[in-house]
Amino acid sequence: MSDPVTALGGMTADSFADIAEQPPRGMVLLRGDLSSAPVQRAAAEVAGVTVPAPNRFEGEMPALCWMAPDELLLLCDYDEAAAKVAALAEALQGVHHLALDVSDARAVFRVTGLDAREALAKLTPADMSPAAVPPGTFRRTRMAQVPAAIRALDDTAFEILCFRSVAQYMADLLISAAIPGSEVGYWQT
């Protein structure tokens, strides 16, 4: 079997922040009652990390990201996604839930650099200040005209998740937001 390809074949760009499309990433959607013990237990056991609080993620990889009051996104190696889905189904037998492999639905970009936060603040109306988006934050928002999620790995490294079909648009946006010399100088770290 051939290898899967990402939307942009792993594009990279050097602007005042470095922008790099990430290799294929395993993603498993889990919808269920996040306050129930079986769902929490299953999610934590299958992911190997604890269930995150709202607007947070736990673990860099594998990771559990909080998507909505009844939805988590499990990040893992691409090849493990099917097994994770099966494990969730096994663990949640008889419990109402939805677990799906959605690894190919999205593109992931990593944006790194001292002023990476500022490049993102040019595109999202969300508060991108270090206080509002500390490391560990998983923020669903929009970037310009498309939905996106921002995963704050640390103060200078962020992952942007968007739908695969708009990967090129997202890459263009990120590049335009990080034109060297257009640093805002607002949150200098």
Added chain:
Amino acid sequence: MTTRLARGGRLLNRGRALEFTFNGKRMTGYQGDTLASALLGAGQRLVGRSFKYHRPRGLVASGAEEPNALVNLGEGGTFEPNQRATTQELYDGLAAESQNHWPSLEFDVGVANNYVSRFLPAGFYYKTFINPRPAWKHLFEPFIRQSAGLGRAPKERDADVYEHFHVHVDCLVIGGGIAGLAAALKAAEAGREVLLIEQTAHWGGRAPVDGAVIDGAEADAWVKNTVETLEGMENVRIRTRCMGVGVYDHGYVLAYERLTDHDPHPDLPRHRLWKIRASEVITATGALERPLSFAGNDVPGVMLASAVRDYVVNWAVSPGDRTVVVTNNDDAYRTAIALKEAGLEVPAVIDARTAPEGPLVERVRALGVRVETGRAVAKVKGRAKVEGVAMTMQAGEGAVLEVIDCDAVAMSGGWSPVVHLWSHCGGKLVWDDAQAFFRPDPEKAPTGADGQPFVRVVGAANGAMTTADVLADAGADAQAAPEAAGPIEPVWIMPQGAGPELRSKMWLDYQNDVKVSDVQLAAREGYESVEHTKRYTTLGMATDQGKLSNINGLAVLSRSLNAEIPQVGTTTFRPPYTPISFGSIAGQARGDMFQPLRRTPMHAWHMANGAHWEPVGHWRRPYCYLQPAETVEEAVQREVKNTREAVGLLDASTLGKIVVKGPDAGRFLDMLYTNMMSTLKPGRCRYGLMCNENGFLMDDGVVARIDEDTFLCHTTTGGAEHVHAHMEEWLQTEWWDWQVYTANVTEHYAQIGVVGPHAREVLDLVGGMDVSKEAMAFMDWQDGELGGLPVRVFRISFSGELSYEIAVKAGYGRALWDMLAEAGREVGMMPYGTEALHILRAEKGFIMIGDETDGTVTPQDLCLDWAISKKKDDYIGKRGQARSHLTDPERWKLVGLETVDGSVLEDGAYAVAEGRNANGQRNVQGRVTSTYRSPTLGRGIAMGLIRRGPERMGEVVEFTRTDGTTTRAKIVQPVFFDPEGEKQNV
């Protein structure tokens, strides 16, 4: 003549001379100049022509309120009209042109309007040109459009780039004068996150020019210290060249940062539009000086007194050797002092007050300046430049007492707090009689969602007019000595008894050429509301939005109406404070990023193989694939024939795919679709219709049952997001206790249609699954492997052909496509686009959402009663469909249409009926919904909605054509091809 003084200029760097051009003429200025100060410094007093009368105009102001000095800047892709010379910083190579004149600034033919001005009074559009009616469109309007107007519209695409920036702050302070600095410091010391913005390039506002003394030192020193303190605080950000544009609900504020206007750079963003969420907004926007209304107050050389001293003190520019100061308040005396200190002459201060007294007045007298009290300007002498003023008594009608020779006039009618930002979101004003201005009403601040005020105003913007009051109002720890000042005496026209002759030369609105006489005329004609008067006279409607004219205009109006000023009230203050660039509003949304463009995993292949694109929602789909020397029409016909005769390949990835899972999933889908889904067996597919609550058809698609609890619903390309939202809305608001989860997995899969008689051979060539008739019946689906890739194959058909739709993970979509394309070569496979897809389905009489439906069409209209379950108690739309109008037998219903001559009906053509309606239009009895040339049948085929259509089989109906003729077509069954379905059941 204006000129550069040998010494002084607190903002100038004389070590750096800058070259620029004005109307092609080379001039020199200095770093720190604005274009306005540089023009004056270079002796250029005349800067433009007025809007209506084409009168010569010079600079009046020194800042954002300037009405006259609008210029065209740049050229080609950087050309921009209506730029204020007072807010444009000078840079080397700047090229400016004056506006609204022909053939030249010095000699303008349009000035003839000036001499016929009595024929162009307020509302002249409505009066003079009303009859004969057609003359407006063909004669008057073209003439007026040519003679009026300011800058030219840019012709080229904007070459610059722009961006947005979003921040949340505790406290946003707008205005970097001493009030704003003090307020920012106070907020910062309280530990709040503060953003302080200032529209100019400099901190301190007017205080340094006006000689303020703070904590015993010159204002400049305090400003410098305070800025340094703020810069050193971690919780403070400060920006110059950043203007507060507007204040909106929920503490939302727009600010406009001009990044490179002072130093153009082709690769960097030119403007940055800040979108700020502030818990508190403090406006410290200062005040603007008002002109005085005397005859000839628009002659170049008549300026605001504050602007005169700005030019002298900030930029070492002399407005002329001899400047007469005209005032009704003490503040203008500062201008006399500044001029004297710069070594210039002040022949007289003409003060409308009978007995002015106060330290400033005394100081001017002590400097030996002649102070005339109770006097007024009857008239300014000179046309293109000031030559003198005729002095009269303010109490009189304008009898000239004396003519005083001079080169410039500095006028002050008092000050108006800049209340724009306070007012944008609902802040109210009170009239301060003692100071003769509107100021913010502290009891009626703009309020947020919690009902509490979220805007505070400090300093001159709040009506604090002395340094000491400003600092106290801003809560500063710093102190200034109290100042004694004589009271202002409101003067709305000068002299107060001026007759019509003088009043028709008193300008209120310089930019739109509105005079005192125009407002008075409006009042006589019955305009009582200030908003109506504004629109009738165009007072305050120009690009400056009446910054200088509004208060004077409404005061004149109130006099004419015998009403008090607060009763007449102000016009509405609306954002933006000054015009901002369209580029900044668009931000990144231009060119390739104007809209997101959605691409399937096979997009690049389509591009490389001649795709002729069609936008479908935000997606781009191949309409057809052009081969060399082929027209679009030929390509479409070829693709249809090839699919019918051999096999076609379709990128169907854009179709929506929504997983619905849970114990109540079947019950849920029974409500969503008109037909029964809960009886569908795992492994099988069923076509379904989805209606909205009104009963109108909303979407359609094939539903596959994955297992007992799980369904996969296919939607139209454009319907995926909407249908998913529709499902979630019902689940979250109505059926919140049903156990159902949904997920939109559209983008996780690439989906490929292999369609045509050889479809099975192609799949067999790729290999891995038994897709024989026995193993996979029509409307079956199976998981398996093709070419080593995990796939899900649906045996469904939207073309009437043997057809498989293959879903594969998007990351393998291109790989599978390539394998299929390669395998298919042996059996003559070709890709086909959306138009061939449309023809294939129309030949089979399959409806298309968006063609046969438009939001007003029910499934019954489309004769899809077979897909409406009679067994179910309910489904969304059922009750709507029972309403009398929707059950009316007269409704237009779906039929096939065959032209008598074999031609193709026009898209959207109407079927005409006997007679005409009340509007004289032909009556209609139906319309075409889909129409194509069918390559399979070699003739035009169409579908349409016709009144009682199915009852009228065989009848011939006439259809409109855009050339006015009609085409005859026979009503037939909508299935044109293979009505028994033999081709797909092989």
